[in-house]
Amino acid sequence: MPELTSPKIPVTVLTGYLGAGKTTLLNRILSENHGKKYAVIVNEFGEIGIDNDLIIGADEEVFEMNNGCVCCTVRGDLVRILDGLMKRKGKFDAIIVETTGLADPAPVAQTFFVDEDVQKNARLDAVVTVADAKWLSARLKDAPEAKNQIAFADVIVLNKTDLVSKAELNEVEARIRAINPYAKLHRTERCQVALSDVLERGAFDLDRILELEPEFLDAGDDHDHHDHGHHDHDHDHGHSHGGLKHYHDEDMQSLSLRSDKPLDATKFMPWLQNLVASEGQKILRSKGILAFSDDDDRYVFQGVHMMLEGDHQRAWKEGEARESRLVFIGRELPEQTIRDGFESCITT
Amino acid sequence: MTEFDPGDNAASIASVTDRVLPVAIGMPVTSVHFLGERAAFVGAEESVAMASADGEISRVAVHAGGILCAASDGERIVMGGDDGKLVALDAAGEEVTLLATDPKRRWIDNIALHPDGAVAWSAGKTAFVRGAKGEEKSFDLPSTVGGLAFAPKGLRLAVAHYNGVTLWFPNMVATAEVLEWAGSHLGVVFSPDNKFLVTAMHEPALHGWRLADHRHMRMTGYPGRVRSMSWSAGGKALATSGADTVILWPFASKDGPMGKEPAMLAPLQARVSMVACHPKQDIFAAGYSDGTILMVRLTDGAEILVRKPGVVPVAALAWNAKGTLLAFAAEDGDAGLLAL
Numbered sequence: 001m002p003e004l005t006s007p008k009i010p011v012t013v014l015t016g017y018l019g020a021g022k023t024t025l026l027n028r029i030l031s032e033n034h035g036k037k038y039a040v041i042v043n044e045f046g047e048i049g050i051d052n053d054l055i056i057g058a059d060e061e062v063f064e065m066n067n068g069c070v071c072c073t074v075r076g077d078l079v080r081i082l083d084g085l086m087k088r089k090g091k092f093d094a095i096i097v098e099t100t101g102l103a104d105p106a107p108v109a110q111t112f113f114v115d116e117d118v119q120k121n122a123r124l125d126a127v128v129t130v131a132d133a134k135w136l137s138a139r140l141k142d143a144p145e146a147k148n149q150i151a152f153a154d155v156i157v158l159n160k161t162d163l164v165s166k167a168e169l170n171e172v173e174a175r176i177r178a179i180n181p182y183a184k185l186h187r188t189e190r191c192q193v194a195l196s197d198v199l200e201r202g203a204f205d206l207d208r209i210l211e212l213e214p215e216f217l218d219a220g221d222d223h224d225h226h227d228h229g230h231h232d233h234d235h236d237h238g239h240s241h242g243g244l245k246h247y248h249d250e251d252m253q254s255l256s257l258r259s260d261k262p263l264d265a266t267k268f269m270p271w272l273q274n275l276v277a278s279e280g281q282k283i284l285r286s287k288g289i290l291a292f293s294d295d296d297d298r299y300v301f302q303g304v305h306m307m308l309e310g311d312h313q314r315a316w317k318e319g320e321a322r323e324s325r326l327v328f329i330g331r332e333l334p335e336q337t338i339r340d341g342f343e344s345c346i347t348t
Numbered sequence: 349m350t351e352f353d354p355g356d357n358a359a360s361i362a363s364v365t366d367r368v369l370p371v372a373i374g375m376p377v378t379s380v381h382f383l384g385e386r387a388a389f390v391g392a393e394e395s396v397a398m399a400s401a402d403g404e405i406s407r408v409a410v411h412a413g414g415i416l417c418a419a420s421d422g423e424r425i426v427m428g429g430d431d432g433k434l435v436a437l438d439a440a441g442e443e444v445t446l447l448a449t450d451p452k453r454r455w456i457d458n459i460a461l462h463p464d465g466a467v468a469w470s471a472g473k474t475a476f477v478r479g480a481k482g483e484e485k486s487f488d489l490p491s492t493v494g495g496l497a498f499a500p501k502g503l504r505l506a507v508a509h510y511n512g513v514t515l516w517f518p519n520m521v522a523t524a525e526v527l528e529w530a531g532s533h534l535g536v537v538f539s540p541d542n543k544f545l546v547t548a549m550h551e552p553a554l555h556g557w558r559l560a561d562h563r564h565m566r567m568t569g570y571p572g573r574v575r576s577m578s579w580s581a582g583g584k585a586l587a588t589s590g591a592d593t594v595i596l597w598p599f600a601s602k603d604g605p606m607g608k609e610p611a612m613l614a615p616l617q618a619r620v621s622m623v624a625c626h627p628k629q630d631i632f633a634a635g636y637s638d639g640t641i642l643m644v645r646l647t648d649g650a651e652i653l654v655r656k657p658g659v660v661p662v663a664a665l666a667w668n669a670k671g672t673l674l675a676f677a678a679e680d681g682d683a684g685l686l687a688l
Contacts, residue, residue, distance in 0.1 A: 057454065059472060064531075
């Protein structure tokens with residue numbers, strides 16, 4: 001039964017503002033000696049130098065779904081291209097979708113939530129955003145697309161670090177963290193990043209939602225890539241994380257909720273569904289690990305705008321703290337409303 | 349066909365599985381067409397396998413890559429590929445002719461054939477028509493073409509796209525007519541009497557227009573996207589896939605399915621993946637996501653089993669023009685021919 005057991009093909013979405021280095025990263029992925037074959041979906045077909053057998057030009061057509069929700073958009077061309085690519089199953093191991101510099105990653109991601117056929121054959125692996133260390137701070141001020149791409153990212157490749165001073169680098173990283181503290185961040189020159197840091201991340205895999213700690217508090221091995229000689233405590237601000245200043249972005253934030261008391265599933269589920277139905281346009285990404293009362297399993301969910309998917313992940317382990325954690329990244333999030341709503345779902 | 353005899357034993361379904369000639373195609377198949385009495389199984393990539401009623405198989409290479417679309421008028425099969433080429437396979441199933449090459453090597457996504465020999469195809473947002481005499485015209489659409497269909501009368505092409513269908517007369521200067529309906533339209537068919545146009549949408553629904561007055565017909569309620577549509581003999585009903593029964597919309601009256609319920613036949617615990625109506629009689633064949641194939645009589649829903657359930661979905665199903673042969677294939681190329 002090969003058709004039933006054949007794994008879904010992973011799809012990596014490569015985004016980043018104009019000139020950040022998307023094509024450099026793409027060419028690095030393709031030229032590295034990894035023995036894998038990639039199908040590459042690019043926008044400006046034939047105009048950029050990409051050396052690959054399977055390269056498909058896309059039109060970046062964003063279609064609204066007929067369900068009355070304006071943020072419910074999909075990439076119509078991607079549905080068609082993935083459908084066509086599936087005729088060549090076995091000829092490639094993974095798919096990379098490069099978006100234009102001005103693209104919103106949401107319709108690409110939502111295509112994987114909405115389309116039945118796409119879901120059957122492919123799975124979204126991660127949104128990788130390449131950012132220009134020199135220009136990102138400026139773009140975050142004047143280009144909403146750049147901010148979207150940072151907010152949406154699972155992995156951020158902070159590129160061209162050789163063109164800025166250490167202080168400037170810390171500054172731009174702090175700006176990124178103000179928007180998205182959860183993405184894995186890699187500082188690079190010419191996109192020199194280990195491929196395992198950008199591919200096969202499983203960022204949309206419910207089974208791999210293990211923790212929801214802000215990345216800069218995490219003492220994971222990613223810190224090997226960082227230069228940590230910069231513990232210049234900035235006493236102008238009340239606090240700092242890992243040597244970074246703590247900024248608040250004015251319109252894009254993340255919101256983290258936590259409870260060590262179990263949640264009432266009959267209250268929580270309707271609350272969450274109502275929340276994304278009413279505020280889904282503002283919420284770019286959401287994720288959670290939940291402990292429900294009278295439930296011995298961890299429940300995990302994730303969402304993109306209004307679209308949610310969730311499932312029981314596994315049983316809580318003995319001795320494991322049954323703690324619920326939720327994270328929202330979005331624009332002008334109604335923080336107090338969300339906090340109050342969450343509180344009302346906690347069992348007393 | 350005189351042999352449609354489901355029998356009166358209600359407890360077990362009549363079966364003709366032992367009369368099927370198994371055909372080992374040995375490659376994934378996406379569609380099947382008849383060239384004369386031989387079935388042409390179009391592969392997902394590169395080649396077409398010709399199978400005759402005695403089980404002899406020969407392969408013809410047609411594309412250097414994936415085969416994205418195929419259409420046949422019984423005289424030839426025209427195919428478009430991800431190699432940017434449009435090719436035709438002749439009636440003998442031997443000779444391959446290159447009809448067009450996209451200059452940018454874009455994918456050829458859709459194809460339609462006109463009875464007079466004209467061929468239409470699309471690449472991205474452009475639709476092309478080449479008339480029987482070889483003159484070529486193109487038309488740019490506002491979004492990528494989702495489907496193509498020639499009207500049964502005159503040289504008129506329906507081009508499905510995002511937010512509607514454009515009706516284009518390639519030989520007339522007049523501006524194209526646009527039938528609007530929000531959403532992405534992926535497949536398109538004219539009713540055989542030229543009175544209705546129906547599209548299969550990206551969402552699980554059909555949309556229809558009565559061409560005389562552009563009245564809308566919404567045909568919804570499917571659990572999955574409709575990928576296969578087939579007109580019953582004489583165009584009385586449109587049989588469709590997408591649900592766990594075959595959904596047949598009534599088109600016999602001047603109002604078509606407006607205000608009417610569809611017939612639902614041949615329910616199974618699997619999704620219908622392909623439907624093919626018999627060209628002359630009120631019978632259709634239906635293939636399912638679990639590999640089952642049934643022959644069903646429209647008038648009373650009586651069923652005959654053609655292929656037992658398996659694992660792999662049915663991907664291709666076709667009758668020959670006389671209605672004496674049924675060809676089928678599952679996605680993995682496990683295929684068969686049934687003579688009636």
